[in-house]
Amino acid sequence: MQPYPPLEDYGVIGDMESAALVHRDGSIDWLCLPRFDSPWVFGRLLDWSRGGHLRVAAERARVACRAYRTDSNVLETTWIGARNQAQVIDFMPTPGAGGRRPAPGRCRLIRMIQPIRGQLTWHIEFSPVFDHGQKDPIFSSPSPGIVVARVHDEAVSLTFPSNFEVARSEHGLDLTGTLETGGAAAITLHHGEIRTAPSREQWAFATRLVDETDRYWRDWLSQCSYQGRYAPLVRRSALLLKLLQYQPSGAFIAAPTTSIPESLGGSLNWDYRYTWLRDMSVLVDTLHQLGFRHEVEQFLAWLDRSCECEPSAFQMLYRVDGDHNVDERELVDLPGYRGSRPVRIGNAAAAQKQLDVYGEIMEAAHAAWQHDKRMPRPRRRILLHVVDHVIEHWHQDDSGIWESRSRPRRYVYSQAMCWLALDRALRMDASLHLGAQRRLEARRARTRIRRDVLSRGFNTRVGAFTQALDDETLDASGLAIPLTGMLRAGDPRVASTVDAVRRHLTRSGLVYRNIGAQSEFGQDEGAFLVCSFWLVDVLAQMGRTDEAEALFTRVTRTANDLGLFAEEFDPETGRALGNFPLALSHLSMLGAVLNIERAEKRRARTR
DSSP: OOSSOOGGGGEEEEOOOOEEEETSSSSSEEESSTTSSSSSEOOOOOOTTTSOOEEEEETTTTTEEEEEEEHHHHOEEEEEEESSEEEEEEEEEOOOOOOOOOOOOSSEEEEEEEESSSEEEEEEEEOOOTTTBBBOOOOEEEETTTTEEEEEEEEEEEEOOSSSSSEEEESSSEEEEEEEEOEEEEEEEEEEEOOOOOGGGGGHHHHHHHHHHHHHHHHTTTTOOOSSSSSHHHHHHHHHHHHETTTTEEEEOOOOOOOOSSSSSOOOBBOOSSSGGGHHHHHHHHHHHTOOHHHHHHHHHHHHHHSSSGGGGSSSSTTTSSSOOOOOOOOOOOOOHHHHHOEESSOOGSOOOHHHHHHHHHHHHHHHHHOOOOOHHHHHHHHHHHHHHHHHHSSSOOOOTTTTTOOOOOHHHHHHHHHHHHHHHHHTHHHOOOOOOOOHHHHHHHHHHEEEEEEEEITTTEEEEBSSOOOOBBOOOGHHHHTTTTTTTTHHHHHHHHHHHHHHHHEEEEOOSSSSGGSSTTTOOOOOOOHHHHHHHHHHHOOOOOHHHHHHHHHHHSSSSSOOOSEEEETTTTTTSSSSSHHHHHHHHHHHHHHHHHHHHHHHHHH
16 A cells, blocks of 8 residues: 555545544544544554554455445445455444443444455554654553553554454554454444453444444435435435534534645645534535435534624634634644645634625525524524624625635625625514614615625726735636625626636636635645536526536546545546545535526526
8 A cells, every 4th residue: 555545545434523534445544533623543644654544454355346335424345356255344333323322432433344255364454643643552452352552541442353363563553364254353443441342242233333323324314305316426425414514513524634735745734624614604505405404403503602702703613512722733743645744733714804704604594594584592693793793894804715824805705705794684684683773784884895896806807806806816716706696697797707717717627716826825736626616506507507517527527436525636637635525515516416406497497
């Protein structure tokens, strides 16, 4: 197995508290415990020699295929040798699987080896780390078939067939044994110490948990109301989004990884294991349209709790439990994915001023309100504060959607989202009860914002909406103008922006955020899949459905064989870039599906 393999070689499994990346050759190279934003136990993606991993692989065999089970997040991989065949089933038990979730010693990960034909020798490499790879553990074996890795009061335990031989390796343990037809083995990883391995019952225990985990995912997905022609893409993306929800709080993380680079060898390496307020509007609207009402209510309840403060104190992102502490620091000793440094934990964007977030909050509330016209009192109080804050501060500089760290400006996207915040508040006035004075001020501010965006945000020389007011920097975020409803998609300025983006920011059919040399960091990066799906949305709204569908097909081909999208994609190398898999890429894909199908219905009515 080559160091730092391509991201698209990984699948993801999870239990709605954390997630593991599983390489096609059997190595788990990423897993944080006990939850998404905890230190990693396996982190070889960021330090190949010492970062930690758990590999299960057959000797003199190769991987023939891998796939998720139908409508499930359980991953199956088939190994074949000259005359032998076996299957490895990887999953993380969902809450409630097995009837209980004991702690300490809670079972978090199971790898089942099922021989199908003949006999294969299996190697298990167990190399856990602690404290972001800064501490190597001490190993012990309290009973046959179990090893415990410990640093101070933190431990993980691995159970395995008691007849497997155990040997020390440079950074962990190597376990070796043979399995043949009629025999099977379950390797289980527990967060915490266990002293007795239930070896005789291990396979029955694992079988019960995998059946219950399968049932959980399938029962959940049965709520999906989508029945269109893109059903396989929609169903896989819905399962991925649910996997990235932190079930105890209802929050959704952006991605399960940190510091996977947007440009190989570059410094655009950020920690995405948190919840962004920016993702809310598309999340709530999309989940509602697909029939997942419970997840919407969970997330809005998390929002109500997390935003019980003045809007000026809103953070742009939070920990999965709503904690505000997302301080950023660099782990200077780690080499990073393919030499891409620094490795970061935490994210300084949490403290930035990003005015667009108020529009996303209001859009999320509006999407929920449209379905039942209800407005809980705590949410109404928060939204009224948001309206007042936007009226007072919409004209100020901020850090923008791309989270600039040194270029505060009046970003066009931020201004458009301030307009959207007031527009949606006025639409919800029947439940918000703005009052005469606030309503008048909101209308006036909405008019002034629109005037500024249309007169100063559209640059006639560039022929497009630009990155900021009074600016000439072309930016794909200008595609969002018609998506807010500020302009109809048929407006000539929208068409001109689409043409400019396609001419200057598109390579091999995929859209880049901006021109790398003109960006704050002066670095090239991959095509940004969210922007590519934005272009699909705008083309669909313009009635150019054939073009929208063709582009949609091109963008969806960037998914790996398991249907997972990264943050970015390099069309020259065919490689995924950025944190993986990215929730917003999947959300944007789902939104594009719904927009294409709405456009097709409109076209059918006009024939």
